[in-house]
Amino acid sequence: MVIAVLTYFLKPEYFDFIVKPSARQVYERELKKTPQDLEQWKSLKQLALKDSITTSESYSEFVQTRIESPFAAGYWVNVAQGESVFATIAIDTIKPSWILEAYDIQGKLIQTARVTDSSLALQIINDKHQRLQIVLQSFLEKRDSTQLKIYKQPLLDFPLPGKSNNAIKSFWGVARDGGRRSHEGNDIFADRGHPVVAAADGRISAVRDRGLGGKQIWLQDALTSSSHYYAHLDSQLVTTGQRVSRGDTIGLVGNTGNARTTASHLHFGIYKSGGAVDPKPYIWQIPIPENSTEMPFKSRGVGFGLSAFMHQQPSASSVSLRTIYEDTLQIIGNSNDWYHVRTADSLAGFAHKSVVRLIEINSSTH
Template identity: 40%
Template sequence: MKRWPFYLLLIFLIPACKQIRPLLHITVRGKYESGFSKKDSLFMEWKASHERAMAAPLQIELPYIASIQIKHADASALVYIAAVKRGEQLIAEVKKPADSSRFILELFNGDPAANETLLTELPEKSSSTHWIAGDDDSVRISLQPVLNDSGIYHVKIYKQPAYQFPVAGKSNNAIQSFWGANRDGGARSHEGIDIFAARGTPVMAVADGRIGFAGEKGLGGKQVWLRENLSGFNVYYAHLDSFIVNSGDAVKRSDTLGFVGNTGNAAGGAPHLHFGIYGNGGAVDPLAFVKELPVPADQVFTIDPQAKQIRSGPLRKGPGTKYPIIIQLNKNEPLKLQARSGNWLHVTVRDSSAGFVPK
């Protein structure tokens, strides 16, 4: 058998390796940082600012609306931490000045001690991004302008349910039985929520997906199971009067799957939809997935770029008196204003200590 020289084998193998090597996703931050050298002191301080803020995020509750002041060569990072529930969708929107090139907005895992797992980021040339919580958790929200930028940015961060409400024309007040309620005299607990509506009210797909089962069996009577495409949960619709889909059908969000009824062990009771969600670990509370939340109105907070901020009193971890005190400020201590949210200012003091003070 003819033996090929080793160097000839390498000639054939190297192109093949290049073809099978997976393409790595380059983040917006990574793309921006690739244009700088570690010898650039201003860039290294920009990078260090983000690392400091990530290690000690300030606390906020959602919705959070703020105006952020940016000055030339002043690109400090602002990092907040906020709680989310499984099934909630976090939405972040940014309104940039007309002449702005880019703004780096990222969502990271909530534990500052853990690795910086990027959940999502604001794409270039986009004004919003979103992320759905797969569990009760917290998330770090990082906001940082690029170097040598200036102007005022307006940020709105809020939550919405991951799913559409499942019963047409109804909302939160139609939910009258919740997760964990006693059933069969305490022999079992309720693994879902009950949404009451008139018989024949359309029941809709809460997300795009595929029908796993549509039929009649057991306590649920006439029922539909939807495998949704957002997070891979199995969504359970029970006690239907009738259904109009078949097992294996692909459906879109808002498609009608069937109609409210009282079949199965709900026979003789008021028509309602039993709505449940099941993951790999079993049933999960579906309320946060569908509970409708108001979308906060846009707000613009005035900031005077020329105003010198001096203050005494407490520097707090969040925008309110309920948040813990970080340090006590000395009388007439100079502050660097970074953002305003309502009557609270996000400031930096003593070069690197960030927190909130009242306006």
Template identity: 35%
Template sequence: MQHLKITFLIYSILALLLASCSGKQTLRGVFKNQTPYERYVAKLKDAKLDQTALGQDWLTAGKQALQDSIIVALPFKETGYFSAEKPKALGYRIDAKRGERITVNLEMKAREAALVFLDIFEAPAIPGAEPDHVASADTLTTTLTYEVEEDLPHILRVQPELLRGGQYTVTIKSEPTLAFPVAGKSSRNIASVWGDSRDGGARRHEGIDVFAPRGTPALASAEGLVTRVSTTPRGGKVVWVSDFNRRQNLYYAHLDSQLVSPGQRVQPGDTIGFIGNTGNAKTTKPHLHFGIYRSGRGATNPYPYVHASSVTAPPVKIDATHIGNWIRIAARSANVRLQPNINSDVYTTLPQHTPLLVTGGTTDWYRIRLPHGKEAYVASSLVEATHKPINSGKLSEAAPVLDQPYTGAPAMDHLKAGSSIAVMGKYKEFSLIKNETGMIGWLPGSVKLF
């Protein structure tokens, strides 16, 4: 009861503070250069809520999500639950490529509207270093888009405001930032990729080759300005377009003819010429050599800029009724993995009847919290519901009900001898039980029933 009073008091202070912040400058100064997340943290500190246990847990959860992010392959979709009483943040690590656009969509189902902070970071190259924040969403929106600027792993953090919870579904996908440069074709028609050997290994291919019949239109991939139209020994008939929005130049080579002039503005989809095999491509079939050169950085791989994946995020197949509830290992033993795929590293192997709290799930993997608090994944085929107890009866002696399975954990209640209980699972020397009032907790030692 005391815990509930403190939580209510914190919530009341927080609500009043955040509702009265409009037009009032705090001692931390103007927020215009801060992200929504940073502005929220500043408000917590001004209200001294960072000095409370709940506030500290919220701040720690945000930092922990960046350190313990799970590796996911795009497209990715996960459903789960944020508890209002237990602060939590999600961290997803993405192997992002320069030229991709990362799109994040968040759906929240909650009794009360909640601010949810979406932030993207470049992962640090040095272990232990601070990640570099690169993008955030306005808290009034549930979509975040970001054009990747460097070939680095990126981390998406998702965290609701303090004392707000609900069911979430997060979807992450990647898209090309440029339109495909050949009419009627796609990345499936690329026959020579970045880095292929050229001139007997003397140089490397600085672009992609898209094969198409002679006379197929070559298209502007971005809004820009034609800067050069010329003929060269290697590229044959070429066109250069300056990409207005990305400080880079697009290079079209081996054209059969050019339709644009220097100084001409183009929009995505405009025809700038027709496919051919001029220059040093005269012995090959007609194709477009497409290259991208970044200002001051040189050539970069065009493939991520134009590749549109046909793969959609796989559906979430887990039993959503288990989210927020306990399940247990059904097999004789089961591997718990760090990521939701069979090739992921095994975090631990658990014996039959080990209870696990479901916090979410993706495809046919449950995101679970282990009895000691670590979150990981287990295949849905290896677990079962706890509706049917592994044992039940009346306690032969009085026993405390602990809130966690370790010696010295706080006691939630004390059960008298003769109390009816159902044993839902076992972890080490502790049993997860439910009593006749529906309370769930841990009993130490071996449970003796009659």
């Protein structure tokens, strides 16, 4: 026992299989030998957590780290109930020199990215509305560049194969019966007879023909602890109690029930223990972002020109945060034609490449 305790203090890594430290804790243990580096590393994490970038639903960035300017940035993601969040960076080694993590709004670590085939990847299965922060930080002594992607994906399959977002023509909350009730689902239009598939693995809890929904199927889904409601079907191809897998055809689109006077469509609803919830984020198709282009890179730049503004998103139509005219900026990365920059007072945002002049950090050579 005494030996074990001594060994722990001498070689804590021998006990990792019990303690299961995070990638950050392992790296910080190495940095303890050089306290200044540890301080710098920790302050960079604090800087990343303070960051003001809120990503779109599908975001990519080319990031580079320099010895003189180690990479640390934070990315807020607004997640709806029914969406999962993915964050990946491309790597070509099993010992990446990056740490990629997700934190909740209180700053509590939720997940550290794991090494997969050729990436370091986070996947957060989320079934509530929340705001998460993705933090990417490079090891201090490394010089590297990589592609960062942060995007959301629906938890469920789209219930009509071959169809997508634009087939949803009536959304959650729209008035029904002259305002006496509100629409508790999404109406997804397709020809009569179009296959309807199970949006998740589950068990058929009811197959009915009655009321507003007409021919309907209820599916119990353990992944999201909910019941899916598929209504107005022309035919039902499953029986109560049957187990189905994601993508199995369970029925065909029709216009039974109170849809008999309308074009054929699937009414898709999701019911949780507290009642109906908006099914849209559960099925809304979001493209996986392409790699960002690689732009010329220096760790510093200066804003120039009359339109030198920093924006909240890599888009001219996004909120303009402030002028950066003649400001010296830390360049963090680029999302296509927009540099991800940080001002001297640590405000982060995006500046179009046309308003940033890259500068050498060592001005010792005149």
